[in-house]
Every structure is written in C-alpha cells, then in structure tokens.
Amino acid sequence: MKKNTENKDIKFILEAMAKSIDSPPTVLFPNSFQVLISTILSARTKDVSTARASKKLFACFPDAESLSKAKLSKVKQLVKGCGFYNEKAKNIINSAKIIIKEYNGQVPSKTTELVKLPGVGKKTAACVRCYAFGLDDICVDTHVHRISNRLGLVNTKEPEQTQKELKKTIPKKYWKQINHAMVKFGQKVCLPRKPRCGQCPVAKECDYFGKLG
Numbered sequence: 216m217k218k219n220t221e222n223k224d225i226k227f228i229l230e231a232m233a234k235s236i237d238s239p240p241t242v243l244f245p246n247s248f249q250v251l252i253s254t255i256l257s258a259r260t261k262d263v264s265t266a267r268a269s270k271k272l273f274a275c276f277p278d279a280e281s282l283s284k285a286k287l288s289k290v291k292q293l294v295k296g297c298g299f300y301n302e303k304a305k306n307i308i309n310s311a312k313i314i315i316k317e318y319n320g321q322v323p324s325k326t327t328e329l330v331k332l333p334g335v336g337k338k339t340a341a342c343v344r345c346y347a348f349g350l351d352d353i354c355v356d357t358h359v360h361r362i363s364n365r366l367g368l369v370n371t372k373e374p375e376q377t378q379k380e381l382k383k384t385i386p387k388k389y390w391k392q393i394n395h396a397m398v399k400f401g402q403k404v405c406l407p408r409k410p411r412c413g414q415c416p417v418a419k420e421c422d423y424f425g426k427l428g
C-alpha cells in the first residue's frame with residue numbers, strides 16, 4: 216500500500232477503525248431528498264435528536280413537493296428538537312422550493328449546485344454526495360476534523376480546510392469510507408475530550424499518541 220505524503224497508511228487506518236467499531240460498510244440511502252434534509256437538520260444536533268425530528272418531519276412531509284408547500288409554523292414544531300430549529304425550518308422549506316422549481320423535484324448531486332441550497336455548506340453537500348448518491352467525496356464533520364488532525368493526516372484549523380487537505384493526499388477510492396469510519400470511531404474510541412489511546416488500533420500511525428511519550 217502506497218503511503219500518502221504524511222506517511223500514513225490510510226488503508227490500514229480505515230480497515231482497523233472499521234474492525235474496531237464492528238460497523239457494516241457505508242449504507243447508501245435511496246431517498247436523496249430525505250438524506251439532504253436530515254443532514255441539514257443534523258448540524259450542531261445530536262444524532263438521536265436528528266433522527267427523532269426527521270422521523271416526525273417525513274411522516275408529514277416525505278418529499279420536496281409536500282415540504283415546499285408546508286407552513287413554517289408546522290415545520291418548526293416538528294423539528295423543534297434540533298439546534299437552531301427556527302433557521303433550519305426556513306432553510307429546509309426554501310431548499311424544497313428550489314428543488315421543485317429548478318431541479319424538477321430531484322436533489323442535484325453536484326457540489327456547486329448543492330451549496331446554493333439554503334443551509335447547505337460544503338460538509339452537507341459532501342455527505343449528500345456520499346450517502347445519497349454513492350459519489351466520491353469526503354464529508355468532514357467534527358469527528359473527521361479532530362481525528363484527521365490527531366493522526367497527523369492534516370494540520371488544519373477548520374473542517375473545510377481539512378476536507379481540502381485530505382482530498383490532496385488520500386486516494387479517491389477511500390474518500391467515501393472516511394466519514395463513516397471516523398464518526399463511529401470518534402464516538403467510541405477517539406473521544407473528543409479523553410481519547411482511549413490505550414485501546415486504539417491505529418495508535419502506531421497517530422501523531423497525538425506518538426507525542427504522549
């Protein structure tokens with residue numbers, strides 16, 4: 216396996232992470248609209264709250280057509296469990312309207328088009344590309360950003376910068392595995408405050424661990 220420019224064996228890292236979290240391969244969700252809306256709702260919100268709000272929302276408004284016609288007050292009430300729900304309620308209705316008007320009801324798959332939708336930044340766009348369309352992209356959330364920096368894959372301050380740097384050094388065939396592997400690994404092993412380095416299967420590749428002495 217060719218190592219990247221930071222001399223990290225990304226194949227080993229991703230395989231070891233996947234094994235340690237005992238996680239099945241990345242699942243492709245068939246409904247691109249619901250992937251998009253759930254991802255917008257997930258910003259600064261716990262997974263469990265996002266899942267609950269999404270379930271309630273999609274029970275009433277399962278597609279772009281219905282959500283584009285929804286009343287703001289009703290949508291706010293349904294997604295109330297999410298952080299910044301007032302803003303998110305407006306954004307998801309407006310995104311649905313644009314999808315109906317400009318994309319014939321179909322979620323676009325190009326980053327340049329996705330980021331024009333309200334509430335969609337590069338992270339959300341990359342998640343939608345990976346999980347809804349199975350395209351090669353790197354969705355960098357807080358776990359991917361933190362773990363990539365600890366490992367020494369990148370040396371960055373912001374997630375967007377992390378995405379850019381990871382894309383430069385990691386072969387495309389691994390891109391879509393990164394979010395799936397690192398999110399679960401970040402919840403179970405490489406925790407934000409107290410990483411469990413003593414039980415970490417990728418410690419030998421990790422700069423943070425190397426500096427512990």
Ligand code: SF4
Binds near residue numbers: 366404406411417424
């Ligand atoms: S060795 Fe520690 S800091 Fe490095 S990836 Fe593992 S848990 Fe995270």
